[in-house]
Amino acid sequence: MSRGVGMAALLVAAMAAASSAQQHDTTTMPPGMPMPGMPGMAAGGMAMPIPMPKGMVMMPGLVGLTPPGGSFLPGAGVDPASLPNVRPSAVVQMRDGDTLDLSATLVRRTIAGRPYVMYGFNGEVPGPLIRVPQNATITVRFHNRIDLPSSVHWHGVRLDNRFDGAVGITQQAVAPGDSFVYHVHFPDAGVYWYHPHVREDVEQALGLFGNMIVDSPDSAYYSPANREQVLVFDDLLVNADSLIPYGKTGPDFALMGRVGNLLLVNGEPRYTLAAHRGEVVRFFLTNAASSRTYNISFGGAPMKVLASDVSRFEHEERVPSVVLAPAERYIVEARFEKPGRYALVNAVQAINHYRGEFDAEVDTLGMVTVDSTPAAPDYAGAFAALRDNAAVTRDIDRYRPYFDKPPDKRLTLTVRGNGLPVATVQFMNVDTAYYAPVEWVDGMPDMNWLSTNDQVKWILRDDATGKENMDIDWHVKEGSIVKLELYNDPKSFHPMQHPIHLHGQRMLVVSRNGVRTTNLVWKDTVLIPVGSTVDVLIDASNPGAWMLHCHIAEHLASGMMTVLHVDPAAGPGR
Amino acid sequence: MIGRVGSAALALALLVVPARAAGPFDIPLFATPRAPAARGSATLVFAESPFGVAVTADGHARYDVRITAANLPAPSSLGAYHAYIAWAVTSDLAHWQRLGTVTNGTSTVGHIELDKFLLVIAAEADSASTTHSGPSVLHGNSPSSWLQTFLAHSAFFHGVTD
């Protein structure tokens, strides 16, 4: 019966939309793709730029609205023909003490036949693949040659706090035309990535991301493979004419984050690999998307997972697919036993919010073509065996006595809205009777688009003090082992999963919903599904002021961040 | 008929049965006329996974189910039955997947790899039964059953073609 009231309110909202205060600004919006069956299309003459999922139309109560605050596209007025064509990522092998010049610039990218003005590091997307030995320190001279303030964050690296790239915490933004010198020390083997820490919803989304691979001195660190492939996933939201513009003063798509409709691997819509029969391929996977969580597999090829963000797993494990939340990394090996074609897919169960059903959605991101030449050497035996990484278990043993201690700190993940369109609010009231633990796609991009960081406040709330986001003032001593409990409140007006990232430290997920994790791995980004309680143990060994935040770019910009101060054990001045 | 045992059980039931789905993992269970005093609830628990969430290659959530039941009568009181078995049933009732045996108290059964399903606890002839035939005593819907269907509101969402 409350639903009846809700629907009545929705209808009222729909009728009121025509007289909405928010006017469509034709100067900042590109001409949109006409949506078949879109209400009000002819009458208002308004072009709706947001592509809707198949078979859906914009909610009548939202027609005619645009995000308040206006929007823009970087490189406006720049003729794409005047820009260099983007190049694919090149490997830069570096030794301890080496220096790299890294410039963020405008580039021209042609994706699915359309030219776009976008960004790149050193003219490449992804940026240069920095390959360094473990324990090396390199110097990176960053030059900002784009039209927005920027910085470089070295995601997952336990480096000196001054070089963390966290704008507003460890440095000022690097203004267009300026430079900043980073000294980056790599204490842990694995795969990491770098990206700006300013307007990630724009800069990272337009191509400013790249990987670092840190090589262990142990040549048998991973089980053997015939080749290595580095895959970065991201997505772009486009309509028939252009990129969907970005919020001028802060992100739009503040509810769910911007979920693209053009899925890219290493910046391209189609990844290809040619391999031999029986090859074992080691894949370094990174999710650089603003919001999308992926479920990746290779056409049924058997896979095992070796490592994640900051370490290997205690035990290699056979997996059907890899769930990759924003900013997470996994290192997996797949074996392509027979000649043929293996599709690299993202396969998820999307919620159709109109029909109240789950729909299988399969995005083909690439193809591995396997010929009949046998792989040499043949690693079938090593691939079939699941290794135990005793060194990882030994390293973690020191932390095991703390697994069961009560949480030192508790954070509740929630959200508040203010000034959202009435139709959006009423829809949420009706629709949030159920929320999926993970929303894999954006089923309601119209509502999402029309939400900005002024209207949506994403919140990390300290249960002990009630303080929120940057008002939380957490200090721990260097060397302490901190148990943090993260609870994703399912009762907020728009619950959603959050990939929570802690800078400059490493952490273990010790339990999920009270169930102990049995195969541990050091992480820097942890997915918290809706309704879930996740206990992490933070190894607070690296002094400094470290951001703790949601890695959905639009949630971060909508407030979902705090700082964990790790105070030097020897006191100030260390 | 209800007596002291019944009211104690009712008090217990009030503790274990939420008024409605409290979150994306909670399933209130309802008694059938065959066992009107039976009470219960279930919680979906993600299966073990090295990732942030457990899913199949197709993206279906992988859950174990923690079932708390009270006042289940002896199965033999309903006929030639010897155990209660939990079944995950597709919404077209075509597929009954055996999850495991259930007793009064808490039982963990699984896995479920369905996004929308009915949870049925039925008396069966044998604790090893793999096909469903006996009377159901408790049933509930997956939390995803709370998903609103806006198709019913055609005046509102006109233009939906799919």
Ligand SMILES: [Cu+2]
């Ligand atoms: Cu978030």
